[in-house]
Amino acid sequence: MIEAIPFFSIAVDGGKSLYNRKKEGEYAKEMRRYLDYFMDEDKRESIKEKTKILVPCHNGSEKLKKAIPNYEQSWLENIMIIDDNSKDDTVETAEKLGINNILSLEKNEGKIGALYEGVKNLERDTKYVGIFDDDTYFKGDLAKSILFLKGCEEDELKGYDAAALHVLPDVELENLNFIQAYQYFEYMMAMEQKKAMFGKKQQVMNISGCAGLYKRELFENLIKEQKETHNIFDGEDYWRTQKILSAGNEVVMIPKELGVAAKTAIPDKITDLLRQRIKSWSPGRIRTNGEFLKDIKIDRRGGELIYDSIFNVALDPLKVISIPSLFLSGPLLPILFFGFYEGLQYYNYQRYFNEEDKKSLGKYFLLMPFMNVGMAAVRTTGYAYGLAGILKEKIKLESKEPTKENVKRKLQLIRKIENYKQTAVGSLIKKIENYRIQEGNLDESITLNILQDQVLEMEKKLEEFKEDIKLSVQNDLEKLYYEINI
Numbered sequence: 001m002i003e004a005i006p007f008f009s010i011a012v013d014g015g016k017s018l019y020n021r022k023k024e025g026e027y028a029k030e031m032r033r034y035l036d037y038f039m040d041e042d043k044r045e046s047i048k049e050k051t052k053i054l055v056p057c058h059n060g061s062e063k064l065k066k067a068i069p070n071y072e073q074s075w076l077e078n079i080m081i082i083d084d085n086s087k088d089d090t091v092e093t094a095e096k097l098g099i100n101n102i103l104s105l106e107k108n109e110g111k112i113g114a115l116y117e118g119v120k121n122l123e124r125d126t127k128y129v130g131i132f133d134d135d136t137y138f139k140g141d142l143a144k145s146i147l148f149l150k151g152c153e154e155d156e157l158k159g160y161d162a163a164a165l166h167v168l169p170d171v172e173l174e175n176l177n178f179i180q181a182y183q184y185f186e187y188m189m190a191m192e193q194k195k196a197m198f199g200k201k202q203q204v205m206n207i208s209g210c211a212g213l214y215k216r217e218l219f220e221n222l223i224k225e226q227k228e229t230h231n232i233f234d235g236e237d238y239w240r241t242q243k244i245l246s247a248g249n250e251v252v253m254i255p256k257e258l259g260v261a262a263k264t265a266i267p268d269k270i271t272d273l274l275r276q277r278i279k280s281w282s283p284g285r286i287r288t289n290g291e292f293l294k295d296i297k298i299d300r301r302g303g304e305l306i307y308d309s310i311f312n313v314a315l316d317p318l319k320v321i322s323i324p325s326l327f328l329s330g331p332l333l334p335i336l337f338f339g340f341y342e343g344l345q346y347y348n349y350q351r352y353f354n355e356e357d358k359k360s361l362g363k364y365f366l367l368m369p370f371m372n373v374g375m376a377a378v379r380t381t382g383y384a385y386g387l388a389g390i391l392k393e394k395i396k397l398e399s400k401e402p403t404k405e406n407v408k409r410k411l412q413l414i415r416k417i418e419n420y421k422q423t424a425v426g427s428l429i430k431k432i433e434n435y436r437i438q439e440g441n442l443d444e445s446i447t448l449n450i451l452q453d454q455v456l457e458m459e460k461k462l463e464e465f466k467e468d469i470k471l472s473v474q475n476d477l478e479k480l481y482y483e484i485n486i
Contacts, residue, residue, distance in 0.1 A: 006326060006337050008318075009319055028255075034157055043147060044144060050126060051129070052122055052129055053079045054129055056082045056118065057114075058108065063135040064134055066135065070263070079101065081103070082115070083104045084108055085104075085109075112231050119216070128150075128215060130142065130146075130214075132210065136264040137263055138165065138211065139261050139262075140261060141259070144259070145254045148163050149161070162213060162241075163252050164204045164212060164251060164253050168188070168191075169184050169265075169266040170265050170266070171266065173359075174360060176364075187266075189348060204241070205242075206241045207241045209236055211262035211264065222243055222244065226243070230291075232284075234281075234283045235287055238288045278382040279382070282378075282383050283385050286313065286383045287389075313383060316379045319376045345369060
């Protein structure tokens with residue numbers, strides 16, 4: 001009955017599409033109240049002064065040359081380029097492009113570390129931060145979006161803690177190749193899914209790593225924790241969003257009707273796309289889902305995370321395993337399966353894409369469902385890659401994990417040090433002192449003083465070593481206690 005699994009995916013995807021359409025109306029209704037309020041230009045200018053855009057950059061000179069000229073001139077003074085110890089001319093390029101606020105790091109910190117250093121160096125009056133990759137920029141008046149974070153108590157418009165922007169590939173529609181066309185379609189549908197999710201749960205499950213908005217205090221605490229506990233690039237944006245939601249904070253999806261959108265560079269070759277999905281995106285999702293599912297609560301965030309783990313992550317490998325069996329059962333089942341997805345795609349195509357989009361994507365339209373199945377296989381490979389990495393780390397950690405035997409050995413060592421101090425070292429100091437009193441010789445007394453100082457220094461080192469072992473034992477016992485009680 002394995003061939004029935006693709007039809008289970010049909011039921012899930014079909015039901016999800018119908019439900020999403022219903023919830024889009026709720027999203028539109030909620031956003032309309034904000035759209036009316038945020039047209040006030042004075043409010044936008046005021047909030048812009050309290051906003052900084054952080055752009056971490058490592059050897060990104062060429063990317064900056066493409067991205068920065070697309071920013072509105074008036075926003076350049078709000079941008080901070082964080083040069084993550086680049087070896088190319090990133091700093092010089094940024095200066096030529098009109099960026100005056102550049103933070104240069106002495107060593108390569110990685111994206112998370114660079115953002116941590118950047119937010120630490122912000123002015124005290126900065127209340128809001130935008131996080132953009134060095135190959136990403138925004139179009140439109142970003143201040144309108146940031147007002148969603150501020151809100152307005154008088155008009156009963158709550159301020160959100162973070163915001164996801166409408167993100168699309170930075171491509172020329174008339175010159176798309178098939179790989180770019182697929183990603184354009186994928187990004188568009190992901191944005192519509194986020195809107196529906198917000199209408200359903202008043203939450204967004206992922207703020208894209210290439211473009212997002214945050215209250216400064218929230219992001220500062222978040223990036224500090226991320227650097228200290230989860231300094232991993234793969235899935236760093238998904239992890240960050242889950243942390244925000246798990247703390248009870250709220251994330252809004254900025255409506256595209258606001259006229260603000262982020263544009264980001266995408267792979268234009270199949271090899272680059274596969275590398276991105278297999279080695280970064282999919283492992284990041286499997287790692288983050290695994291981490292947060294351990295302590296999951298059945299609330300609005302927990303329900304969505306469980307849904308994502310079961311119906312998105314788990315369904316991909318099942319599709320891949322079962323689809324070959326479709327072709328072994330005759331032509332009817334494959335026709336029904338791919339026919340359904342062609343129909344579903346046509347519905348989305350007509351509903352969400354404008355005429356310019358349709359003109360560029362039309363020639364690839366019939367191939368999209370087959371590409372979707374292929375990408376399910378790619379994601380499955382990525383999940384396997386991620387699980388292998390987690391297993392490898394676990395094996396490595398377990399070899400260093402505390403055991404009762406290790407704790408006993410360390411406690412025995414502490415007792416031996418204490419005994420040695422009381423007997424051998426203590427006895428030696430006492431003998432030196434007695435000998436000096438008895439002999440009374442000045443030269444010998446000086447020599448004995450030096451010897452005594454050396455012995456006391458040795459005693460001090462032993463005490464420090466003992467304290468280090470005590471701390472190690474305490475950490476081991478805490479871990480063992482945690483494991484026993486979990």
